[in-house]
Amino acid sequence: MNAYLDIIIRSTAVYLFMVIALRIFGKKQLSQLNTADVILILLISNSVQNAMVGSNTSLFGGLAAALVLFLVNMAFKKLIFKYKKLGDFLQDKPEILIHNGKLEFDTLSKLGISSDELYEAIREHGLERYKDVKLAMLEIDGNISVISGDSTLKQTHHKRRIHKSLHSENA
Template sequence: MIQFPYLDIIFRSVAVYFFMTIALRVFGKKELSQLNTADIILILLISNSVQNAMVGPDTSLSGGLVAALVLFVINFIIKKLTHKYKIVSDLLLDKPQVLIHNGKLDFTILSKLDISDDELKEAMREHGIEHFSDVKLAMLEIDGTISIISGDKKNLKQTHYKRKHNHKNLQKF
């Protein structure tokens, strides 16, 4: 029987990929588009800590390239599956959340997402909206931005505000 020398690296890389996906999903980091210093340090330390878990004793160039290739392939497959199958998308991706609808704030969602009054007001001011009653729709998008649609018929516009907050959780890809 022919032994495939990189099978162990492939298995380890797949296991680490799924562990990290689940861990990031559980810890709920929604703002990967806005990493702060602590987030960058965390990512660097995690990548360093899981490197040996993926390649094991094989620290050769080819071992590292096989691990990287496996990660790219898994990521490609996951993206295809999330586009094709709603159940996979529901498991792996967050949903946009309504924060304000027709001037009424959803305090339950705001509390759950740890979005402050000041943060909402900053997003509104950034886009020329003064009062909550002037907001037709405000959504926290899956990439961590707050989209705002003005209720003013003359000035109907959609804007995006990048969140800059200290979310306690850690996230998803």
Template sequence: MNPYLDIVIRSVAVYLFMVIALRIFGKKQLSQLNTADVILILLISNSVQNAMVGSNTSLYGGMVAALALFVVNFIFKRIMLKSTFIKDLVQDTPEILIHDGKIAFQTIAKLGISNEELQEAMREHGVEFYKDVKLAMFEIDGSISIISGEKNLRQTHHKRKIHKTLGNINN
């Protein structure tokens, strides 16, 4: 087999494996990377390098692997735009955290969002009390968007931060 075709096949296989692994292990946490996440990404990239290029450590081998990853990512995104089945399989749906001032405790616990984290998002959106939140959503990219009942809506964007000292909501 052509060594460069072998690199393309290996790279596509690693890409698909990573898509599945991120789906299983929670890509939502990638919206804000902490130190452990960065270390994990660096170690994963190092561990799959040989799986993609094999013994070919040449410049061309690396460029072929990178090109294959760019192409498969482009194609995969196009497929997700056209196929709702694939999109639903790979991508989570937004989750309602608060609706008309009522907190969805089961959803918040399932997602591992702390009370402090939710309050931080509310403050960033200019909302002080839960009762003033018309809708709070946990978006597919890991951000929390909040719509208040006020007429003067602020447009801000809160990225979820994962930190070891944050726990689940217990109340």
């Protein structure tokens, strides 16, 4: 088999595996990277490198694999946009975390979102209590959006992460 055709097939297979793996492990993992997650990403990239290029360690082999990944990603995005059912299968839906001041405990438990994380999100949106939240959603990108019932408050977007100041306090 042609060496570059082999790289194309291998790279496409690895891409599809990673898309499915990320779908299984959920959107929360995408927006909340800690040290262990970064290490995991580095190890995965190292472990699948040989799966994509095989014994071809040339510059052109690596560039071919990278090009294939970009092209497959672009094609996937177009397919997801064109075919709603494929998009529904591959992408999560937004999840309601708080509705009219009432916590959705089942959803929070299913998503593994702690009360501390939720409190942080509502505080970053200028609110103090759950009861002040009209709607809080875990968006498809893993961020938490909060809408208050108070029209004078500015609505913001909370990216789920561990605040830098918490690392220095625990050290």
